Amino acid sequence: MAKPKVLIADKMDPNAAKIFAERGCDVDVITGKTADELKAMIGPYDGLAIRSSTKVTPDILAAATNLKVIGRAGIGVDNVDIAAASAQGVVVMNTPFGNSITTAEHAIALIMALARQIPEADVSTQAGKWEKNRFMGVEVTGKTLGLIGAGNIGSIVASRALGLKMKVIAFDPFLTAERAVDIGVEKVELDELLARADFITLHTPLTDATRNILSAENLARTKPGVRIVNCARGGLIDEAALKDALVSGQVAGAALDVFATEPAKHNPLFGTPNFICTPHLGASTTEAQVNVALQVAEQMSDFLVHGGVANALNMPSLSAEEAPRLRPYMVLAERLGSLVGQLAHGNLTDISIEVEGAAAQLNMKPITGAVLSGLMQQYSQSVNMVNAPFLAKERGLDVREIRHEREGVFQTLVRVTVGTSAGNRSVAGTLFGKAEPRLVEIFGIGIEAELAGNMMYIVNDDQPGFIGRIGTLLGENDINIGTFHLGRRQTGGEAVLLLSVDHRVPEAVLQKACRLDGVRVVKALTF
Secondary structure: OOOOEEEEOOOOOOHHHHHHHHOOOEEEEOOOOOHHHHHHHOOOOOEEEEOOOOOEOHHHHHHOOOOOEEEEOOOOOOOEOHHHHHHOOOEEEEOOOOOHHHHHHHHHHHHHHHHHOHHHHHHHHHOOOOOOOOOOOOOOOOOEEEEEOOOHHHHHHHHHHHHOOOEEEEEOOOOOHHHHHHHOOEEOOHHHHHHHOOEEEEOOOOOOOOOOOEOHHHHHOOOOOEEEEEOOOOOOEOHHHHHHHHHHOOEEEEEEOOOOOOOOOOOOOOOOOOEEEOOOOOOOOHHHHHHHHHHHHHHHHHHHHHOOEOOEOOOOOEOOOHHHHHHHHHHHHHHHHHHHHHHOOOOEEEEEEEEEEHHHHOOHHHHHHHHHHHHHOOOOOOOOOOOHHHHHHHOOOEEEEEEEOOOOOOOEEEEEEEEEOOEEEEEEEEEEOOOEEEEEEEOOEEEEEOOOOEEEEEEEEOOOOHHHHHHHHHHHOOOOEEEEEEEEOOOOOEEEEEEEEOOOOOHHHHHHHHOOOOEEEEEEEEO
């Protein structure tokens, strides 16, 4: 089996390449290429490791015909078109924890620099001035720090600020009351934070909801004399409005490590009194640079070699340890999704994935992704677990997950039900020997069958002689039967026959089977 090929397209710690090689990947380090050069060379690679310089656009993705994973050594993925990557089935990973401490420490450093006017005092002193009375600072002890965003980095900033004896309040729609208690902050709404905070620091991604969260209107709502720090993403603050607020004195000081346009060679804030800036140094420590490079190499190689998924932005996480245990369930789930997709009639409106018994104790997201992958194969030949949820959403399919702690007839069970214009259709399967997927129910009829290769599905009236007639028909057309599985609702009622055959059944033979006495439905299946 060929080794996965990885391209490191941006400069990063050389140990990253060593990790790829040690973990079974072929790796090339080729940095500084233009978009056209990258587009011309990306085709053979399974993985692409980048920092912030390389832009992964739809054009580059279209040329990356073999690409399976993009790894961003760092937090921000503004340089990756995640929607286009998802549509193409490419996993996008980042390393959210490798530079968390470094970025949090930089925010604290800027808070202290603002409080004591350190950059201005340094310039003045080195110019031979001794303007002791000019630089009157403020203490941070006892002041209120307002966090906009209390995730990983924000919570670290909170712990450091609490150590400085500050009071910390936080606005974050995803912050639970329990988590707020755990990290020692008071959860508040944005308006209250703006009105109360002596210092505001931002730690949120740039989204449509957070863009210009400190707009002119919100800056006007802040406590007069507030000091603002942003080490998160450019675009969270209206820079022109911030300049006006600094000039008016509404904002006593601001320190930015990030800008709406980078590199920031020209900016209206430059030269404004009480303004401090640094060139996106949040992650710029020796330790952080090493950490994110090693982390992205470990994550990508785990995915390419073992199937583990960590810190992915467009699919559920699946650790390398979980992957072997979940893989049989994912095979079962994909085949159930494929089966119901091939057999369901009418337009699909919704799908529910239910797990019970041993399956209910597992990470359900990969199982759901596998079901959708199997189902959506009816609509796209290039579908996988990454783009299947995207395709399902695109088609307006409502997806529900149901977990039953109970254990039924089977020690473990996965059930897939789709709603269609013709009614609900449900199939269920289990694992034999903890690893062998088996169908155990189809549309309410109990049946045991392996779903693999080419198969033939027949619904017929339960009557004597039918098995002989179908066997004769297939024999006359040189179609060899591998396995033969039967199920029925009741004696003389509706029956189901699933046959595995050596080759796909031709359409002409399917039509002949449809004309056999008692046959209701005939369909060729492929797994």
